[in-house]
Amino acid sequence: RACDLLLEGAHRDQFLTDALQGGAGTSLNMNANEVIASVACELLGGSRGQHELVHPLDHVNLSQSTNDVVPTAVRLAGIRLLRRAAAAVAELQAALQERERALAGVLKVGRTELQDALPITLGQELAAWAQAVQRDWWRLSRAEERLRQVNLGGTAIGTGLNADPRYLHRVVEVLREQTGVGLARAENLVDATQNCDVFVEVSGLLKAAAATLAKIAADLRLLSSGPRAGLGEVRLPELQAGSSIMPGKVNPVVPEAVTQAAFQIIANDAAVTLAAASGQLELNAFLPLLADRLLESLQLVAGAAELLARRCIAGLTADEERCAELLERSLVPVTALSPYLGYEAAAALARDALASGRTIGELARERRVLPEEQLARVLAPEELTRPGVAGLGPRR
Secondary structure: OHHHHHHOOOOHHHOOOOOOOOHHHHHHHHHHHHHHHHHHHHHOOOOOOOOOOOOHHHHHOOOOOHHHHHHHHHHHHHHHHHHHHHHHHHHHHHHHHHHHHHOOOOEEEEEEOOEEEEEEEHHHHHHHHHHHHHHHHHHHHHHHHHHOEEOOOOOOOOOOOOOOHHHHHHHHHHHHHHHOOOOEEOOOHHHHHHOOHHHHHHHHHHHHHHHHHHHHHHHHHHHOOOOOOOOOOEEOOOOOOOOOOOOOOOOOHHHHHHHHHHHHHHHHHHHHHHHHHOOEOOEOOOHHHHHHHHHHHHHHHHHHHHHHHHHOHHHOEEOHHHHHHHHHHOOOOHHHHHHHHOHHHHHHHHHHHHHHOOOHHHHHHHOOOOOHHHHHHHOOHHHOOOOOOOOOOOOO
16 A cells, blocks of 8 residues: 555655665665655554564565666666657657648759759658658667566576565566566576666667657758748748847747757767666666666657657648749759750759859750750659659659
8 A cells, every 4th residue: 555655646755865876776775665664654553664563674675676676667667658759759750741741742952961952842851751750660669578578586686585486476477467568577687687788779779769850850940941041941830939139030949959859868878878888797886877867868759759740740831932932043953954965964054054043944945955845844843853764754
């Protein structure tokens, strides 16, 4: 009953230890043992600290050690947060796919090295983001398997000394029933007690997701820059005033927040890696740091993905006139003419268009590089964003 009360949120103010602590989590475990014992004593009609009724070590800690309880708790917390993170990433993927369908016909300039490259549709860009996010979902949705094996019952170093055999064979089963999580006892409890590589693996998957989030956020900031002196091809939802001195300014606050979350996740991964690598012999003394950073990263991935999906992608719109204007003024259509004119002649046409301020289409028509009907087919928007040589008819 004391444990149930704590799970319901009672006595939270009695947990006083810092997240970062020496002793591989002993302070946290002892804190929990003492609170459970004290609450149990009160439920039995005694007072806090009346340990002859319920003792924090002889009773609450029976058959247990910090070294098997805390890692098991970290794995269980990690699984629950991982499920939320995977669901949030799936939500982001769905939001991107919805916008992909809505903006599939918006033709715009595609860029490489921030230079004009080839035509692309906004839908194609959104589809690429959605595919990257889908890979993150796939990885995160399967990462739970890595955390399911626990070392509970191994006590101090995985050998199980002082654990009642009956407890050893029942405890994981009971925990599985209580939590609804498919936990299993690790095949090698010594290994599961001293090695933390599984946490590093999960952290690495979170880092990969963070890289995807940061990339999408950076693209959104570029594409929405301006609105008049930048690219200005997409519009983000206007969530707040962007300046205390510049009236009318609106900042891309969601992509900026997501980027900072991504950077923190990447930094957390470095801390998790160092903590795991610094374990010595039969125990890792730096599990508190590892746990604190890993659990924060799981929360950050979930929060950042939800924020980006709900407050940014869902309200993303295109400035179709701006997209058409930049495409018309750009040199990118010249690539479609290259198979007909040759690389050198096409490059010369591009240089002349840039020098004169004319468009590729204008100069191509003026110089009659191709018959008008053929030129129109080659430069048709639907020809510029799919495989094959533009203007040669249906693809096979």
